[in-house]
Amino acid sequence: MNHDLRACCAEFQIDGTYIDGGPYGTGHINDTYAVRSQTATGPVRHILQRINHNIFKDVPMLMDNIARVTEHLRTKLQDVPGVNPERETLTIIPTTDGSPYLKDENGDYWRAYIFIEGAQTYDEVQSEDQAYQAAFAFGTFQGYLLDLPPPRLVETIPDFHHTPKRFATLVEAIDADPCNRAAQARPDIESALAHEEMTGRLIRDLEAGRLSERVTHNDTKINNVMLDDATGRGICVIDLDTVMPGLVLYDFGDQIRTTTGTAPEDEQDLSKVRFQINMYEALVKGYLDAAGSFLTAAETDYLAFCGKLITFEIGIRFLTDYLSGDVYFKTHRPGHNLDRTRTQFEMVRQMEEQEEEMNAVVSSLR
Ligand code: ADP
Numbered sequence: 026m027n028h029d030l031r032a033c034c035a036e037f038q039i040d041g042t043y044i045d046g047g048p049y050g051t052g053h054i055n056d057t058y059a060v061r062s063q064t065a066t067g068p069v070r071h072i073l074q075r076i077n078h079n080i081f082k083d084v085p086m087l088m089d090n091i092a093r094v095t096e097h098l099r100t101k102l103q104d105v106p107g108v109n110p111e112r113e114t115l116t117i118i119p120t121t122d123g124s125p126y127l128k129d130e131n132g133d134y135w136r137a138y139i140f141i142e143g144a145q146t147y148d149e150v151q152s153e154d155q156a157y158q159a160a161f162a163f164g165t166f167q168g169y170l171l172d173l174p175p176p177r178l179v180e181t182i183p184d185f186h187h188t189p190k191r192f193a194t195l196v197e198a199i200d201a202d203p204c205n206r207a208a209q210a211r212p213d214i215e216s217a218l219a220h221e222e223m224t225g226r227l228i229r230d231l232e233a234g235r236l237s238e239r240v241t242h243n244d245t246k247i248n249n250v251m252l253d254d255a256t257g258r259g260i261c262v263i264d265l266d267t268v269m270p271g272l273v274l275y276d277f278g279d280q281i282r283t284t285t286g287t288a289p290e291d292e293q294d295l296s297k298v299r300f301q302i303n304m305y306e307a308l309v310k311g312y313l314d315a316a317g318s319f320l321t322a323a324e325t326d327y328l329a330f331c332g333k334l335i336t337f338e339i340g341i342r343f344l345t346d347y348l349s350g351d352v353y354f355k356t357h358r359p360g361h362n363l364d365r366t367r368t369q370f371e372m373v374r375q376m377e378e379q380e381e382e383m384n385a386v387v388s389s390l391r
């Protein structure tokens with residue numbers, strides 16, 4: 026759909042005159058645009074996002090979460106020498122009437138952020154150092170949020186990482202098979218059903234009090250952290266829609282899912298998909314350097330297991346969406362969600378094969 030970005034910008038406290046704007050990034054959920062405005066000191070970019078309100082049902086509440094989290098991060102960052110908080114956390118630009126979001130005449134919700142210049146996101150990690158830096162940044166982010174003042178953040182998507190419920194939803198989609206696609210996915214369905222046993226492990230430990238709830242990001246894929254062009258440092262964790270109460274292990278697991286493979290999330294040639302233990306080691310180092318001081322022994326024990334668990338969880342979400350007719354994730358070709366499913370399941374298979382080696386990495390670094 027074409028949106029009038031100029032008119033939209035005019036609704037926000039964005040200085041200068043609109044120059045141009047266009048789609049930006051490769052996220053699967055929101056519509057993200059980079060817009061440029063001419064100011065007295067030259068062109069300035071902003072991020073403008075149309076928030077997917079089919080998925081995020083209560084946008085005012087979601088924006089309240091993000092405002093609280095970014096304000097808290099800002100107060101922490103102000104005390105760190107040499108840090109510019111406007112580059113190291115997202116900054117919401119309010120609308121001309123002071124609201125953190127805009128609701129337009131179509132019922133669409135929009136928000137604007139300061140554009141973080143001189144840094145980038147990567148869909149695929151290019152070096153061990155990038156893996157280390159990303160994990161350090163996500164660990165630091167969790168650490169800053171340990172003392173977020175009450176009340177509890179609202180769950181923007183309830184049961185987001187409740188893997189057993191995700192599994193039950195998959196089973197419903199297999200039974201209903203509304204698009205007659207189950208036949209094309211028979212081996213994938215068999216593989217999914219064979220893994221039911223592991224789905225409840227972290228949730229059971231949470232319910233039994235062996236793991237604790239913290240404020241977590243919940244969508245820590247590698248392209249949700251910006252790495253500084255000059256220093257390579259992970260400077261800013263972005264995509265804060267799912268910051269809410271959760272388990273740190275799902276955050277670390279999604280870093281494993283998205284940084285240890287040799288191929289993109291939607292690779293069609295599975296022979297190119299290979300789990301790399303050296304990338305895993307870099308992640309564990311980065312994460313423990315940032316979060317080792319607050320992680321419990323029970324959490325550290327799961328730093329290998331969580332990788333295959335969330336990779337399986339995202340795999341069954343892609344499979345559910347394939348069977349349901351591609352209604353949740355953006356897709357760019359027929360069978361896209363099935364390709365994504367297969368890549369995830371191949372990564373799960375390889376992590377299962379190398380779980381001992383992964384646990385040995387954790388033992389040597391903890
Ligand atoms: P989605 O929820 O669709 O994944 P994101 O919030 O992750 O949307 O934004 C999509 C992409 O836009 C990111 O991967 C990143 O490259 C870019 N981006 C988002 N926010 C900023 C920002 N404040 N500054 C610069 N780039 C950004």
Ligand code: GN1
Nearest residue numbers: 051052053054055244249264267339
């Ligand atoms: C979505 O928004 P994005 O593209 O960063 C999804 C994640 C999945 C991911 C898979 C709110 O993340 O849960 O892991 O796609 N976000 C939401 O690539 O569902």
Ligand code: MG
Nearest residue numbers: 052248249264
């Ligand atoms: Mg994103």
